[in-house]
Amino acid sequence: MxxxxxxxxxxxxxxxxxxxxxxxxxxxxxxxxxxxxxxxxxxxxxxxxxxxxxxxxxxxxxxxxxxxxxxxxxxxxxxxxxxxxxxxxxxxxxxxxxxxxxxxxxxxxxxxPDAGVRDHRQLLMHRHKLVQIRTRVKNELQHLMLNQGMQKKHKLWSTEGRAALASLPLEPWTD
Missing domain, CATH: 3.30.420.140 (YqgF/RNase H-like domain)
Structure with a gap:
């Protein structure tokens, strides 16, 4: 050996x-x-x-x-x-x-850890990062709505809330 x-x-x-x-x-x-x-x-x-x-x-x-x-x-x-x-x-x-x-x-x-556990951990970390990105984007969209004088909270994600968000006159820096 x-x-x-x-x-x-x-x-x-x-x-x-x-x-x-x-x-x-x-x-x-x-x-x-x-x-x-x-x-x-x-x-x-x-x-x-x-x-x-x-x-x-x-x-x-x-x-x-x-x-x-x-x-x-x-x-x-x-x-x-x-x-x-x-x-x-x-x-x-x-x-x-x-x-x-x-x-x-x-x-x-x-x-x-063995390969299966390592893969599982990597998938969990990747999912966690994606959830963080989604949360940041949603918070920014809420912030845009608040700057336009509209407070929708969780209703922003309804059909009506998304339509209101899409109809906002946005400043050039938001493009």
Whole structure:
């Protein structure tokens, strides 16, 4: 089995890799834009355990690794940092402590939602934004009516209210 500690950055990732059968370790710096990272994970013969710190823009990597059949463990960044003996941060050294935590069974794993839950959340957020837009538009239309001396409240959305709104002589800035 292959265990990989991954320090993720927006443009690259530093990885430390351990093969449990041969006990060999390797280190690589993989760039994202060139497709090097994707090619590396595709070439792994057996499913690997990949441990990464939780960061904001890693969703594409998590989805790619899951699609390729690798097991992704996302860890609490604060707890991972607290486990470092050496506090100096360098990209080359960051992958090693993650790998060490994975090997020792001390990796501070957090729950991540599966694809179905992520999709459901995205749909809810999208719907929420659409409702906010609708509310803003309706409030602006109410404001236009009030500036014309008409207060319709919820009746503005009836057939008569919409007809009254459409017949308003509006200022040029409202076009």
């Amino acid at each position: 292959i265990i990989i500690g991954c320090d993720f950055h927006p443009s690259f990732q530093q990885i430390a890799m351990f093969d449990t059968e041969t006990e060999a370790t390797e280190e690589h710096k993989l760039t994202h834009a060139s497709g090097e990272a994707e090619n590396f994970y595709r070439k792994l013969t057996a499913p690997a355990i990949v441990g990464i710190e939780t960061v904001g823009n890693d969703q594409w990597l998590v989805q790619l690794l899951q699609k390729l059949g690798h097991e992704v463990w996302v860890g609490d960044a604060a707890q991972i940092r607290a486990s470092y003996v050496r506090k100096q941060k360098t990209d080359r050294r960051d992958a090693k402590p993650i790998l060490q935590l994975l090997i020792e069974g001390r990796f501070p794993r957090i729950w991540i």
